Amino acid sequence: MDELPIQSGDDVVRVRQFVRNAAADNGLSLVDQTKLVTAASELARNTLVHGGGGTARVEVVKSANGRVGVKLYFTDEGPGIPDTELALTDGWSTGTGLGLGLSGARRLVDEFELASTPGTGTSVTVVKWSR
């Protein structure tokens, strides 16, 4: 498992490149690589902009039936999200974007888990499996 800091725009680019390599090395198709990297970009930006910075962890995982996947884990210690259900609806926005970041990222991956405690931070875990 690799851990990458997210403290600047450059870090977001580095996370994208790292995720791209991990996805390509583990047999994800070009479209699935692109979807995972795009989701990673949305989530890394959230970590930076809304969470005040944090970390991304990248892990290669294996399912019970032997499929390989790439698991990403984003954490921050920012203000957190009071209503996670609401935050996952299309169009929900803090005002700076289109409100597609979280909901869009969820559509691009196979597994998505959002946990947040107001005042403590937010973590998002996603997995994309090879076909």
Place this chain on the structure above:
Amino acid sequence: MERVPILKIGQTLFVSIQIDLQDESVIRLQEDLADELVASGAHGVIIDITAVEIVDSFIGRMLTTIGSISRLFDAETVLVGMRPAVAITLTELGLSLNGVRTALNAEKGLEILNGKS
């Protein structure tokens, strides 16, 4: 932060994005293009994203904004060279890039700007 160069060819501004875009670079491009449109009086903008591996919601929104800004300066924007995987991902993300014209490649984009199609 890396900057994206803007080339003027005739009445068209040509932007080919060859870097891994970070948010600041996209915002800078938007400002540089507005300045260049005023300075040059160009009537068209071609943005080539052949080398762009991902377009997320922020980059997508900025591309749409560039289209809207260009229109205020009497210029039309054509986005060219989108990769198939990027198009599929953008659609699934829920982004439609409303208001920006697209073409398969730079040559077809120029034809649109020159009114040949």
